[in-house]
Amino acid sequence: MNPSYSFLRKTLLFRGTTEDELPQLLDCLAPTYRDFKKNEMILRQGEDVSAVGLVLSGRVQIIEEDFWGNRSILADAWPGDMFAEAYAFLPGELLRVSVVAAEPSNVMMLDGRRMLEVCSSACRFHTRLVQNILAESARKNLALTRKVSHMSKRTTRNKLLSYLSSQSLAAGSDSFDIPFNRQQLADYLGVDRSAMSNELCKMRDDGLLEFERHHFRLKSEISI
Amino acid sequence: MNPSYSFLRKTLLFRGTTEDELPQLLDCLAPTYRDFKKNEMILRQGEDVSAVGLVLSGRVQIIEEDFWGNRSILADAWPGDMFAEAYAFLPGELLRVSVVAAEPSNVMMLDGRRMLEVCSSACRFHTRLVQNILAESARKNLALTRKVSHMSKRTTRNKLLSYLSSQSLAAGSDSFDIPFNRQQLADYLGVDRSAMSNELCKMRDDGLLEFERHHFRLKSEISI
DNA sequence: ACAAATCCGTTGGATATGCAACGATAAGCA
DNA sequence: TGCTTATCGTTGCATATCCAACGGATTTGT
Numbered sequence: 315m316n317p318s319y320s321f322l323r324k325t326l327l328f329r330g331t332t333e334d335e336l337p338q339l340l341d342c343l344a345p346t347y348r349d350f351k352k353n354e355m356i357l358r359q360g361e362d363v364s365a366v367g368l369v370l371s372g373r374v375q376i377i378e379e380d381f382w383g384n385r386s387i388l389a390d391a392w393p394g395d396m397f398a399e400a401y402a403f404l405p406g407e408l409l410r411v412s413v414v415a416a417e418p419s420n421v422m423m424l425d426g427r428r429m430l431e432v433c434s435s436a437c438r439f440h441t442r443l444v445q446n447i448l449a450e451s452a453r454k455n456l457a458l459t460r461k462v463s464h465m466s467k468r469t470t471r472n473k474l475l476s477y478l479s480s481q482s483l484a485a486g487s488d489s490f491d492i493p494f495n496r497q498q499l500a501d502y503l504g505v506d507r508s509a510m511s512n513e514l515c516k517m518r519d520d521g522l523l524e525f526e527r528h529h530f531r532l533k534s535e536i537s538i
Numbered sequence: 539m540n541p542s543y544s545f546l547r548k549t550l551l552f553r554g555t556t557e558d559e560l561p562q563l564l565d566c567l568a569p570t571y572r573d574f575k576k577n578e579m580i581l582r583q584g585e586d587v588s589a590v591g592l593v594l595s596g597r598v599q600i601i602e603e604d605f606w607g608n609r610s611i612l613a614d615a616w617p618g619d620m621f622a623e624a625y626a627f628l629p630g631e632l633l634r635v636s637v638v639a640a641e642p643s644n645v646m647m648l649d650g651r652r653m654l655e656v657c658s659s660a661c662r663f664h665t666r667l668v669q670n671i672l673a674e675s676a677r678k679n680l681a682l683t684r685k686v687s688h689m690s691k692r693t694t695r696n697k698l699l700s701y702l703s704s705q706s707l708a709a710g711s712d713s714f715d716i717p718f719n720r721q722q723l724a725d726y727l728g729v730d731r732s733a734m735s736n737e738l739c740k741m742r743d744d745g746l747l748e749f750e751r752h753h754f755r756l757k758s759e760i761s762i
Numbered sequence: 763a764c765a766a767a768t769c770c771g772t773t774g775g776a777t778a779t780g781c782a783a784c785g786a787t788a789a790g791c792a
Numbered sequence: 793t794g795c796t797t798a799t800c801g802t803t804g805c806a807t808a809t810c811c812a813a814c815g816g817a818t819t820t821g822t
Contacts, residue, residue, distance in 0.1 A: 359707075378687070381703035381712070381756050388687070400676040400683075403669070407677075410684070410707070430669055444668055445627070445654055451675040452624040453631075458682035459624075460634070463602070463612070465689045466728045468780070469808070479605035483583075483634065488605070496770060504690045506810050511771055513808095527770085527818095532605050692810075693778070720800060730780050735801055737778095751788095751800085 316347070317370045317422065325394040326450050327368060327424075330442050339439040343429065345422045350374075350415035357398060357413040364405060365423040366447075367397040372419025378411050390416070399447065402426030465504050470513045473503045478523065482532050489531040540571070541594045541646065549618040550674050551592060551648075554666050563663040567653065569646045574598075574639035581622060581637040588629060589647040590671075591621040596643025602635050614640070623671065626650030689728050694737045697727045702747065706756050713755045 319336045322328045331339060350356055350372070357363055359379060367374075369391050376389040376397060388411060391397045401407055403426050429443055464476040477499070481490055492499065500507040517523055524531045543560045546552045555563060574580055574596070581587055583603060591598075593615050600613040600621060612635060615621045625631055627650050653667055688700040701723070705714055716723065724731040741747055748755045 380700065381706050382758070388683075400679045403672045403676045404680075407680070410680070410704070430665055430672075441654055444672075448627045448654070448668075448672060448675065451672065451679060452627045454679055455624045455675060455682065456628075456631070456634070458679065458686060459612075461686055462682060462689070465686070468728070468730075471808095475606075476604065480634070482605050495768090504692070506692075507770090508772080508811080509809055512773090515771070534606070695778095719798090721798095731800090732781080732802080733779055736803090739801070 321370075321394070325368065325396075327366070327396055327443065327446055329446055331439060335439050335442075339443070342439070343424050345424045348421050348423065350419045350421065352415055352418055354415045355412060356415060356419075356421060357409055357411075359409050359412045361409045362406065363398050363401050363409055364426045366399045366402045366426055366429070367391075367413065368422040368424065369393050369395050369397070370420040370422055372415060372417040374419055374421070375414050375416045376411050377414060396450070399451070403430075461502070464502075470503075470505050470510055471517060473505060474510065474513060474517065475522075477503060478530055478532060481530070488533070489529075491528045492530060493528075495528070545594075545618070549592065549620075551590070551620055551667065551670055553670055555663060559663050559666075563667070566663070567648050569648045572645050572647065574643045574645065576639055576642055578639045579636060580639060580643075580645060581633055581635075583633050583636045585633045586630065587622050587625050587633055588650045590623045590626045590650055590653070591615075591637065592646040592648065593617050593619050593621070594644040594646055596639060596641040598643055598645070599638050599640045600635050601638060620674070623675070627654075685726070688726075694727075694729050694734055695741060697729060698734065698737060698741065699746075701727060702754055702756060705754070712758070713753070715752045716754060717752075719752070 319333060322336060323331060323333070328336065328339075347370075348356075356367070356374060371393055373393075374391045374397065375387050376391065377385055377387050379385050391413075397413055398409070401409055402424075429440065429447070431440070460480055464473050464480070467473045467476050478492075481492055482488055484490075494502060496511055497507050500510045503510070514525065518525065521533060523533055543557060546560060547555060547557070552560065552563075571594075572580075580591065580598060595617055597617075598615045598621065599611055600615065601609055601611050603609050615637075621637055622633070625633055626648075653664065653671070655664070684704060688697050688704070691697045691700050702716075705716055706712055708714075718726060720735055721731050724734045727734070738749065742749065745757060747757055
């Protein structure tokens, strides 16, 4: 059930490794492969994991169960996606989520400790792996920090201004496209779609911005 | 202006290094030391940084400026705290924040690339450093993910339930203390304090929980 | 070209929230 | 002890938000 090298080299985790490094690296990491039936539990809330998961085929879901047993789906992980990577490097931190196979799935588990270990032959490959993990973790961090900073605003208008300003600065222009439709943007900001739609139009009436579908243009206050 | 080893060994970044490793490690990392006057800019929004900052003395602030020039303070960093660590490992990612000295400050800058490099003598120390950085990044990730999951809830009641349920599961008991007072909890959840206070009492009246200052007890629905 | 589906703006009414203010209680301090 | 401050609950009101529903415009699929 070993995955193809070409598949692995496209994943975030193994990105940048060469065709000939990969066998050696895998040999050194000693991954385990596991198959799961649909709805089978892969990792359980409360467990102490020290392994990074990598979805090879199928689809897995990250779910959360609260004090009263209400379940909610936090994320989907598709082939090539990692899961539990934040826990793999925090020994003693118990899982706050469960991971379940949404379809029959094949999964690779990689020991976090082995990834950081120095082994004589593969040091260079480990460095690449660690770079990839660190970069991905840093990327998620920035994305989450931005999301929190938008959601912290008290009104829908200020949430929108925070988000749009951030997009504008990222684009380096007052004119830019956003990667969401209205429903997705509302979900991202944690507000109601229709209320948000309404607020956008008010902001346009107030001369703060112009927009058309996915395209926005912010106006500096000088134009008022 | 070199910091004392005993100070460095207490920081998150150098935690776990021994007294005799540290000189060798620092030698290998080749940090630069810089002094800043009060209100002086340390890093500017838009720059491309590949260095981790470590506050040695004084205090620095992470600030953000939006499209219209409105400034907001995102965080304080005290002696021993890192900053810009998420950017140091994302080559090409431009700073979305600025870092400014809130007081006369002394700062150590460490090249992110050097931290990941393999050098013949200090591999073992590098591993420790990378472990520390990865653990810290993972910790922040989990904290941010939890915060987002609470803030995503639409009503104050559901935000509270999400947070309290999380605290209860972490404590492994339906009875637990929270590390916030009301104002801090309201800020954390992004709601108004008085409205939250009000909602807490309604929830108590509805038989969902009991509380007294920092102490809470969740009730399972069976008691209704 | 037609039907179906999606996306977006708009409206109205019930409800929740933010905000400001006040008093009671507890905690810290001279 | 007496004073000051911090914390918390409570209230009233203006406003914002959610929710459900609708129609027009655009896109997609057949």
